[in-house]
Amino acid sequence: MDFSLDPADEAFRDEVRQFLREKLPADIAERSRRGYHPLLADVQAWTRIVYDHGWPGPNWPAEWGGCGWTHLRQFIFEEECALAGAPQLDVASFRMFGPLIMTFGSDALKNRYRDPILRGETCWGQGFSEPNAGSDLGALTTRAVREGDEYVINGRKIWTTNAHVANVLCVLARTNPESRRGFSMIIVDPKAPGVTIRPIIDIGEGHSLNETIFEDVRTPVDNLIGEEGQGWHYAKSLLDNERASSAEIPANKFNLMKLRQMAQRKRGDGTRLIDDPGFAARLARLEIDLQALEFLTLRALTEKAGGTRLPVGSLLKVRGSELFQKTGEMQLEALGDYVSYAYPPPEQSPHGIAAWPPGPAFAPGVVADFMYRRATTIYGGANEVQRQIIARSFLEL
Amino acid sequence: MSSASALLEPRTAVPAEDALERYRLDARAWLAEHAPRFSGAVRRGLPLERDVALGRAWQALKAAHGYGAITLPKRYGGGGGTELQKIVFTEEELRYDLPVAYFSISLSNPVPIFLRHAPETFRQRLGPPAIRGEHIWCQLFSEPAAGSDLAALRLRAERQGDGWVLNGQKLWTSWAQIAQWGVIVTRTDPDVPKHAGLTYFFLDMRSPGISVRPIRRLVGHPDLNEVYFDNVYVPDEQRLGEVGGGFRVAIETLMIERYGITDETASSPALEALVELARRARLNGRPALADGEVRAAIARAYVERQGLRSIQKRAMEAIAAGREPGPEGAIRKLLLGRMRQQLGALALDLMGADGIRLDPQGESSRDFAHAWLDPSVRIAGGTDEVLLNTLAERVLGLPQDHRPDKGVPFRQLES
Amino acid sequence: MSSSDAEEALCQIRDQVARLQHRYATPERLKALLDQTVGFDRALWQAAVEQGQPAIAVPEHAGGMGMGWPGLAALMEEVGKAVVSLPLIATPVVAEALLASDDEAPAARYLAPLVSGELIACVAFAEPGQTSPLQRPELACSGDTLNGSKAAAAFAAVADLALVHADADGASQLMLVPLDQPGVTRRTQPGLDNARAHAALQFRDAKAYPLLRGDAAIGKIMARVALATAFEQIGGASACLACARGYALERKAFGQPIGRFQAIKHKLVDMYWRIEIARGCALDALDALEGGNPLWPALAAAARLAAIEAYDFAARENIQTHGAMGVTWEAMPHHYYRRARCLALELGSTQAWREYLLAEAGFDAAAA
Ligand SMILES: Cc1cc2nc3c(=O)[nH]c(=O)nc-3n(C[C@H](O)[C@H](O)[C@H](O)COP(=O)(O)OP(=O)(O)OC[C@H]3O[C@@H](n4cnc5c(N)ncnc54)[C@H](O)[C@@H]3O)c2cc1C
C-alpha cells in the first residue's frame, strides 16, 4: 500500500489547516490542549462553523447532503481537526443515528433530521441498555405497544448518555413479545409526558449518564425507524458504527502526541522521562500500535465501502480503547507527583480557564481522564464481549 | 559469597526443625560423596540407553540408602519418610545434574497409586524393583481426543473371561519405550455419561499387542511416545478401583504430587544467569543491565520468585505442623512456566545474533535457547488455561464453564 | 509472647478493627470524605485511638503494646480492606526513630502523646518535581533549621508532626518537624483521593529535631513504611477480589452468572495470583525484618512492587467486572481505584523502588 498523498490531497490538507487557523475558536482549542473533553455546546458551535464554511457533514456522502469527500479526505480532515484541538463532530449524530435514519428511515424522518444534524443542532440519547440487559442486550424488556397511530412505551433504560440534554431519544423496545428478537427502534421526544430522566453520577463525579424511565409514553408511529421488528438488525449496524468510531484514531493520536511532549519536558531534577529507555520503549510500542490501528481503520473504511459483513467495529473498539487507556496510564506516569491533584473542569472552577492549579498546562485533563478512562473498555459493548464477537466472526470459533 | 547470592539460596529450611535440618545436612553429605560419579561430565554425550542404565544404578544406590522413594512404605523398599524430607532431599539433589528424569513420573504417580490400590501379592512383587529402578512405570492417560478433558478418552476395554481386552491408542506417554509397567485408564462403558464409564488398570508393557512409537519433539527430548493397543489382554486382578470408578482413581493419581516441588526455575537457567548475561551484553554502548526495560524485567522476575519462595516456605511449615497448606501453592506452575518463556526470550534478545544458535548438546536448565524453545511446562500436567479454570472454581468458588457434555451418554458424544 | 499468644492477639486486632469499620466505613461516610479537600474522619480516628491502635507496634518499654510490625501489618491489612484512611504507620516509625536517636529531648516530649494518639504524625519524603523520594533531598537543613519544601504527603493536612529527610552538608538527615509553627505552611489541593488528607509542606526557617543521619538509615525508614503500606495494599486488593467475585456470582448475562465466562474467571484468578505473590513477598519481608536478616530492605522493596501491581490490577479489573455499574459514583469500586493509585504514588513510583530493590539485592553491586 502506498500511503503518500497525491498533490490534490496535499492541497486539501493545506486548505483544512488554513481553515482551522482562521476559524477554530481559541477557547475551544485551549480546552482540548488542557486535555478536557469538549463541552456539548462547543461541539455544536463548532459543527455550525464547519457547516457555515460550506462543509456540511464532512464525513457524510453527497446523497445525504454531506460533503461527499473520499475516505482519505475525511480522514485528513479529522486528523487535522484533532491535532489542532477542534472537537470531533458528534458521533451519535453523524456516525450512529444520522446514518441509521438516512439508510433505513422514512422520507419524513430524513427530512426532519437531515439539516439539523448537519448544522449541529441535534443531541441524541441512545436508549438501549437496561438494568438487566447490558452486554446481553437481547434480554431487554422495555415494551412498545401499538395503539392506533401511536406506540405506548413502558420500561426502564439505564446508562443513557446525555439524555438530560438530548432533544431526541432513540429507544430500542420490544414490539413483538412472541419473537426472541422482536425489537423496534423508535424515536421519542425527551419532553414527552411519562419520560423521567434521573442523573447517574460517575466516578469522576461528573454527570453524563442517566436513568431514563418510560411510563405510558406515547409517540407517533411515524417515529418508527425503518420497519417494525427490524430493530435488532439496525442496532447491530449502529453499534458496529459506534465501535468503529471508538477506535478514536484522531483522539488517540492527539493523546500520544501530548504524551511525547510531556515526556520530553525537563523535570525538577533536570532529567527527562523520554531518556529512560524503559519508558521510551513502551512509548515506541504505543506508537506502533497506533500506526497499526490507523492502517486497520483505513482498511476497514475501504472495505466497508465494499460491503464487508464482518464486525470490524469490534476489532477497532478493542484495540482503540486499550490504546486509549495505556496512553492515559503513561501520561499519569509522566505527570509525576502532580497526579495527586484534582483539577475541576474549567466550567466548574470559580477562576475559569485563566487560573489553573499547579502543574504543567496539560495536567488537568490527564488527571480528569484517570477516572473517565475506565469507561472506554465498557461502553459500546464491554471488551470481553467484543473479543467473543471477534472470535466468532473473524476466527469462526 | 556475595550478599546477593546468599539471599538467592533456597530458603525453604524450616527453623526450629533441628531434625529436618540434620536430615538435610546428612543428605547433602551423602550426595557430595556419591552424586559426582553419576552426574555432570560423566553424562555428557551418553546415548540414551547408557544414560538410562546410569540412572538405574543411581536409583538403586538411593534406594539402598532410603532415598529411593522417601515417602513410600519401607516394606516395599521405600524410605518410610515424610513429605518434607522428600522435598528437602530433592532440593539438595537438584544441585546436581543427575539422570533422574526417567523416574520422575514413575515414582511420583503410577507407583504410589499402584501401592495404594493393588492386591498385596502384586505390591510385594512389583514394588521393590520399581523403587530400585529396575522397573520404570509409565502413565497411559492422554489420547488424541482426550488431553485436558481426560474423561473424553476412547481406548476400549471389553470383558473377556477373567480379564479385559484393550483396543485403541494412547498419546504423549512419557518414557513408554523404556517402561516395564504402566497404569492406564480405559473406557469400559460407553452407554453412561463419560466420567462414569471409565476403569483403571496396571499392565505389563511387554504384553502382546502393545506397540510403542516415538514422537519427535521441538528439541531432542526422547521422552514422548504414542502407544497402540491391539487386543491387549489384561487380567481383572490388575484392575485398580471399581469397574466404572476409573476416573476417581485417575484424579487421585494426578493429585499425589500436589505439593511436589518443581525447582524454582522450572528447569531453566536461574535469574542470576540472566543478570550475568545482561551485565556482559552491551546496548547503546552500555551494559544491557543499565537498560530500564531489562531492569524492569529482572525486578519483576525477582519479585515473582520471591513471592513463590515465600508461598513454598509457608506450605512446608504447614505440612511440618500437620496442617493443610493453603491453596495458593497452585499458582506456582502457572507462573513458572510463563516466566521460563519470558526470560528465555529476553535472554535470546540480549545475545543478539548469537541467540539464533542452538547447541545440540544444550539443556534447558543451563541454556536459555533450550528453555525458551520448549514450552511444555505450560502444557504437561494441566495447561495454563485449565489451571486458571481450576483455580477459579476450586479456590474462588466460581461456577463451572457451560458443559454441553454433562449427563450425556458417552456414545452420543462420540460422533 | 509465645507464638500462639501472638496469633491470638493478631486475631483480636483484626476482629476489633473489623468491628470498628463496620460502624465507620459506610459508603456514605467514605463518599463524604472524597467531597472535601481534606477528608479526614475524626470520629473514626478517635475510635481507633480508644482501641489503642497507634500503640500497637510501639515497644512496651516505650509505652506501646509491643506487637511489633506483625501487629501493624495485621492492622493495616484490615484498614486497606475497608478503604479507610488512618495515620497509623507514621507513629511507630517516628517512635522507632525517636528511640534510636541520641538526643533524648524529642522522645521525652513527643513519644507519649504519639503513642496515646493525642498527636498525629505523618511521613513526608517526596519532593516536588523529584521522581524518587529515595534520592538525596533538596530540602536544606542547617542545624535544627529547615528551608525548602516537600510534595503532597498523606495526612500532612491534619498531622502535628512530620518526619522528613533533608540535606545537611551533603548527607541525608532525618528530621522531626512540629508542624504548628510559623515557619511551616501547609498547602492543600483537591486530589485523586481526598480521604488521604494530603498537604504539601513548605518550610521557611522552620525548627526541627535532627534524629538519624545517613542515606542507609533513611532508606530503611522508608522501607519500613513501604512494608506496612504493602499490607494495606494487599488488604485493598483482596477486598477488590472479594467485591468482583461477589458481583460475578450475582450479575447475570446471557442466562448465566458472568462468573461462568472464562474472560471473567481468568481475570479473577489473575487478581488472585498477584495478591498471593504480594502477600508472599510481604510476609517474607516481615519475617526478615523480625529475624534481623540484613536483606530485609530488598524484600520490603519486592513487597512494595508486588503490592502496587496487585492493587492497581485488582482495582482496575474490579471496575471492568462491574461493567457500567463500575463507573458510577454510587458503587464502591472507585474508592479502591483511587486508593490504589495514591498508595502507589505516595512513597515513590514503581521505578524508584525497582532501583532500590536491584541495588539492595546486590545485582548492581556485583557489576562493579
Ligand atoms: C460511560 C458509558 C456510557 C454509556 N452510554 C450508553 C448509552 O448512551 N446508551 C446505552 O444504551 N448504553 C450505554 N452504556 C451502556 C453500555 O452499553 C453497557 O455498559 C455495556 O454494554 C455493558 O453492559 P453492563 O454494564 O450491563 O455490563 P454487564 O453486561 O453486566 O457485564 C459485566 C461484566 O461481565 C462481562 N461479560 C458479560 N457478558 C460476557 C460474556 N458473554 N463473555 C465474557 N464476559 C462477559 C463484561 O465484559 C463485563 O466485564 C454506557 C456505558 C458507559 C460505561
Ligand SMILES: Cc1cc2nc3c(=O)[nH]c(=O)nc-3n(C[C@H](O)[C@H](O)[C@H](O)COP(=O)(O)OP(=O)(O)OC[C@H]3O[C@@H](n4cnc5c(N)ncnc54)[C@H](O)[C@@H]3O)c2cc1C
Ligand atoms: C512433555 C509432556 C509430557 C507428557 N507426558 C504425559 C504422560 O506421561 N502421560 C499422559 O497421559 N499424558 C502426558 N502428557 C499429555 C498432557 O497431559 C496433555 O498434553 C495435557 O493434558 C493437555 O492435553 P492436550 O495436549 O490434548 O491439549 P488439549 O486438551 O487439546 O488443549 C488444547 C488447548 O485448549 C485449551 N483448553 C482445553 N480445555 C480448555 C478449557 N476447558 N478451557 C480453556 N481452555 C482449554 C488448552 O489449554 C490448550 O491450550 C504429556 C504432555 C507433555 C507436553
